[in-house]
Amino acid sequence: MNxxxxxxxxxxxxxxxxxxxxxxxxxxxxxxxxxxxxFFGVAAIYVLLAADFIAVxxxxxxxxGILVLIVFGVMLTSRAYxxxxxxxxxxxxxxxxxxxxxxxxxxxxxxxxxxxxSNLSPYEETAxxxxxxxxxxxxxxxxxxxxxxxxxxxxxxxIARREKGGRAQ
Amino acid sequence: MAxxxxxxxxxxxxxxxxxxxxxxxxxxxxxxxxLMGIELILNSANINxxxxxxxxxxxxxxxxxxxxxxxxxxxxxxxxxxxxxxxFQQLNTVNVDEVDKLKN
Numbered sequence: 001m002n003x004x005x006x007x008x009x010x011x012x013x014x015x016x017x018x019x020x021x022x023x024x025x026x027x028x029x030x031x032x033x034x035x036x037x038x039f040f041g042v043a044a045i046y047v048l049l050a051a052d053f054i055a056v057x058x059x060x061x062x063x064x065g066i067l068v069l070i071v072f073g074v075m076l077t078s079r080a081y082x083x084x085x086x087x088x089x090x091x092x093x094x095x096x097x098x099x100x101x102x103x104x105x106x107x108x109x110x111x112x113x114x115x116x117x118s119n120l121s122p123y124e125e126t127a128x129x130x131x132x133x134x135x136x137x138x139x140x141x142x143x144x145x146x147x148x149x150x151x152x153x154x155x156x157x158x159i160a161r162r163e164k165g166g167r168a169q
Numbered sequence: 170m171a172x173x174x175x176x177x178x179x180x181x182x183x184x185x186x187x188x189x190x191x192x193x194x195x196x197x198x199x200x201x202x203x204l205m206g207i208e209l210i211l212n213s214a215n216i217n218x219x220x221x222x223x224x225x226x227x228x229x230x231x232x233x234x235x236x237x238x239x240x241x242x243x244x245x246x247x248x249x250x251x252x253x254x255x256x257f258q259q260l261n262t263v264n265v266d267e268v269d270k271l272k273n
Binding site: 002004005008009012015016019020022023028031032035038039042045046049050051053054057058061062065066069070072073074076077078091092095096098099100102103106107110111115116117118120126129130133134138141145148149152153155156157159160162 | 173174176177178179180181182184185186187188189190191192193195196199201202204205206208209212215216219220221222223224225226229230232233235236237239240241242243244245246247248250251252253254255257258263
């Protein structure tokens, strides 16, 4: 056990504990705040995997963007603390069985498969090579992503502004 | 188990995250909770991409793909919340099993 291992287990525990909080908490507001821990934990895991640029992007976009959007959605669509999450016992047991089967299958496949491994490269900055890749090999998906974001932006505004029973203003 | 943290440990974390996300999607009725489950699933996929970038033969491609996944997640969250707001205005509920009208 060196420091890297300890850090990995700590951040993995934070990530999974946050995810459990998201999935099992009764209040939707608590779920949203548990999601913060998951996102930060995943960002820390990216750092451990030598992906510094992705880690920063994760914090900026998920914690700063998507989570704020989700909290806005929660505040605008519910009387925040009076939300009861309806669930049936039978459905819950069935869901746990199905999800357990999925997790078991995935973990078994991951462990049994002989993955082709490369030698670990030394840590180096990734922002510059990622930028070069985006402008050369991945330039078409990059441009498509920008068009998609524009479409999503306009679409979200038009859908959200539609008044009750009427057309878009 | 290997002595040091390796590829499998990251993959197992992502598998657990994926399973929890699926559980959230199939048991929750509030549309926003379903969205949170989807975000967990996308994050688990991203952990896989970046783990294979580090340990496997994926070079930096995995990280670029992870960026596209994050972009799609952002667009998807924005659209879904717009739709949820609209449904809430029209039907006064955000539970996915109560939204069963195509036209009022």
